[in-house]
Amino acid sequence: MEREMQKQQQEESSYTVEQLVTFNPYNPDILPDLENYVNEQVSSQTYSLDANLCLLRHYQFEPDRMSIQIVSHILIKALMAMPAPDFSLCLFLIPEKVQMEEPFKTLIVLSHYLETGRFHQFWDEAAKSRRLLEAVPGFEQAIQAYAGHVLSLTYQKVPRAVLAEAINIEGPSLDKFIEHQAVNSGWALGKGQLIVIPKNEFNHPELKKSGGDIVPLEHIARIFPILG
Amino acid sequence: MSSSYDYDEADGHGQMQLSQQDVAYDPNFVPDYVKSFVVHLYRYIREKNVYEIHQMYETSFHALSDRYFKETPWPSVDAVAHYVDNDHVFCLLYREMWFRHLFARLSPTLKQRIDSWDNYCSLFGVVLHGVVNMQLPNQWLWDMVDEFVYQFQSFCQYRAKMKNKTEQEIALLGQYDKAWNVYGVLNYLQALVEKSAIIQILDREKEGLEQFTANDGYDYDGGSNVLKVLGYFSMVGLLRVHCLLGDYQTALKCLQPIDTSQQGVYFIVIGSHIATIYHYGFACLMLRRYVDAIREFNKILLHIYMIKQYHQKSSQYEQILKKNEQMYALLAICLSLCPQVNLVDETVNSQLREKYGEKMARMQKFDEEAFAIYDELFSYACPKFITPSAPSFDEPLVNYNQDAYRLQLKLFLYEVKQQQLLSGIRTFLKVYSSISLAKLANYMDVDEPTLRTILLTYKHKTRAVDSDRKIISNADIDFYIEDDMIRVVESKPVKRYGDIFLRQIIKLEGVMNNLDSIKLE
Numbered sequence: 001m002e003r004e005m006q007k008q009q010q011e012e013s014s015y016t017v018e019q020l021v022t023f024n025p026y027n028p029d030i031l032p033d034l035e036n037y038v039n040e041q042v043s044s045q046t047y048s049l050d051a052n053l054c055l056l057r058h059y060q061f062e063p064d065r066m067s068i069q070i071v072s073h074i075l076i077k078a079l080m081a082m083p084a085p086d087f088s089l090c091l092f093l094i095p096e097k098v099q100m101e102e103p104f105k106t107l108i109v110l111s112h113y114l115e116t117g118r119f120h121q122f123w124d125e126a127a128k129s130r131r132l133l134e135a136v137p138g139f140e141q142a143i144q145a146y147a148g149h150v151l152s153l154t155y156q157k158v159p160r161a162v163l164a165e166a167i168n169i170e171g172p173s174l175d176k177f178i179e180h181q182a183v184n185s186g187w188a189l190g191k192g193q194l195i196v197i198p199k200n201e202f203n204h205p206e207l208k209k210s211g212g213d214i215v216p217l218e219h220i221a222r223i224f225p226i227l228g
Numbered sequence: 229m230s231s232s233y234d235y236d237e238a239d240g241h242g243q244m245q246l247s248q249q250d251v252a253y254d255p256n257f258v259p260d261y262v263k264s265f266v267v268h269l270y271r272y273i274r275e276k277n278v279y280e281i282h283q284m285y286e287t288s289f290h291a292l293s294d295r296y297f298k299e300t301p302w303p304s305v306d307a308v309a310h311y312v313d314n315d316h317v318f319c320l321l322y323r324e325m326w327f328r329h330l331f332a333r334l335s336p337t338l339k340q341r342i343d344s345w346d347n348y349c350s351l352f353g354v355v356l357h358g359v360v361n362m363q364l365p366n367q368w369l370w371d372m373v374d375e376f377v378y379q380f381q382s383f384c385q386y387r388a389k390m391k392n393k394t395e396q397e398i399a400l401l402g403q404y405d406k407a408w409n410v411y412g413v414l415n416y417l418q419a420l421v422e423k424s425a426i427i428q429i430l431d432r433e434k435e436g437l438e439q440f441t442a443n444d445g446y447d448y449d450g451g452s453n454v455l456k457v458l459g460y461f462s463m464v465g466l467l468r469v470h471c472l473l474g475d476y477q478t479a480l481k482c483l484q485p486i487d488t489s490q491q492g493v494y495f496i497v498i499g500s501h502i503a504t505i506y507h508y509g510f511a512c513l514m515l516r517r518y519v520d521a522i523r524e525f526n527k528i529l530l531h532i533y534m535i536k537q538y539h540q541k542s543s544q545y546e547q548i549l550k551k552n553e554q555m556y557a558l559l560a561i562c563l564s565l566c567p568q569v570n571l572v573d574e575t576v577n578s579q580l581r582e583k584y585g586e587k588m589a590r591m592q593k594f595d596e597e598a599f600a601i602y603d604e605l606f607s608y609a610c611p612k613f614i615t616p617s618a619p620s621f622d623e624p625l626v627n628y629n630q631d632a633y634r635l636q637l638k639l640f641l642y643e644v645k646q647q648q649l650l651s652g653i654r655t656f657l658k659v660y661s662s663i664s665l666a667k668l669a670n671y672m673d674v675d676e677p678t679l680r681t682i683l684l685t686y687k688h689k690t691r692a693v694d695s696d697r698k699i700i701s702n703a704d705i706d707f708y709i710e711d712d713m714i715r716v717v718e719s720k721p722v723k724r725y726g727d728i729f730l731r732q733i734i735k736l737e738g739v740m741n742n743l744d745s746i747k748l749e
Binding site: 023025026027028049050053054056057060061062063083084085088089091092093095096112115116117118119120150151153154155156157162194202203204220223226 | 414474477478616631636639680681682689693701709710711733
């Protein structure tokens, strides 16, 4: 019962922050609310790009009020939102001088590896920065989801070794992971060491909906007077 | 539209406009032609004669400026006030034009910049209180918002050049820290959007309950169009300010109520149309939504090509041409990163080839020379980014007006470099319908694991995330991996027969109507 009430309170306060961002975003007084909201996103594993961009803008307007820790949390959350370009969007708002210091330098390197499909190097580097990344729960799973996404764009059947490297899981844990995906996302174990990825329009071109010759009704409506 | 977007703006105190050295300027002397101008303008505004107001605003004002006020400001508002019954609102409008003329032709001092800010505060304050009962031409209302954002941008550039500031200037800056404060600027634009309820008006219009766009924004029920239209243009103002700050996501969000796939009030004034699409396209480029950017640039470049002859005499002709060139540069960038030439119209394409054909060929090589060209085009075409925060007044005083631009350029080139290997893949995909991983790795001189990462990068980079957070493909040429084979999928441009027939039916009907209306002797 208490947990329910806590959750509802959380929902209510995040509702209020979202309202602030929509209706009163250019008010310097909301900065503490936005910062609290970032912490909330971290602890409750939720995410709001708009609110975080709003906060980064405020930091841009008043650089003295910038909190390095909050910004690094925002960036980690943005990484977790891949394949969306949120990480770049945040970087556009962070001064160059700040980006050249830690932990931002490391985060930029991590982003680079993810953007260029270099999962092996990514997990290596991530291991070195475990303390930084562990502060944000759900990080590992989010990156694994991104890895799975890119693989499913590319392969009809992915070799087990490739999958293992991409999501940084091996051995029996990997079997469990694949089983889980089989139940929830339609993956299947194929011949040999191949895992079959469900069909989508990107790895099975025949599924691509041809929007070619569909003419919307509004366009036909234009010639009704002529036909009539 | 404001006439100078140069980074290096003069600092004001070095220029002479009011220093009475070359040209005698007496702010209190009101020549007859000025008296006539303000008297007539005041009358037309009171009579709500929008057509005449427009003529005076667009033509007479510029003609008089060209002839008599090339190097001096117009007479001061105090001098003309008694010809117009000391009307408070008219004086605010006159002052707005006065400052706009100053910024365009001469170099404002810091004090003048601050005074102009005060004037905007008063003017917008009056409008926001809802006591304005005028109908003003859309061109004028657009120019107000456009100039407001321009002067903000100009002020940030000016303020960031601390190196040569005099003590007096620094003292003034510290004293008037609210002038052109970024919070103030954004809040005024936001207030205009909200108080005018323009978003609700546009929503209701979709359901046929409002006639805003159909009336070009004018109010035919005896009311005023000023607040509504200022609110509308303020959305474009917010789009622009957010681009200047580097927040492209929010920029697009501010523009969302306006549907750029349709004509609307933004379309009526050429300056607003260009500003809207230019910033929309630029934001899409930075969001990696290359296809959206290409579509919009294509549409507007075609539009400008058709109509620019009608604007040759306009005071904005130069600005139109400049933006035209900048958008060709941006289009060249987009097409080099996302070769979807079928999205570009014939006319635009041939212009593009002429201006940037060679550069585009070199850009697609993604070598050092290519990056230099990306740098050059981006720098030429990008908005004048600003650092919105107040300067620190500690020694040593430095110029930091280029910081914002350098950051955006750096991040942009970073993205370009990440796409370096993609063009190699594309070349091979164009040639083969299927090829084994081993063979391709061999041709590209990399090992197989590296090839796999390159292929993943290609897949990731050729997707974009649209405004609904959905993933859509940008790729002109695609593939999938089956076992050890890469199978190439080329997306052929689908001929849209339906559209072709519709267009021809309407065209033929038009021809037949024309024939019917001809009377033969």
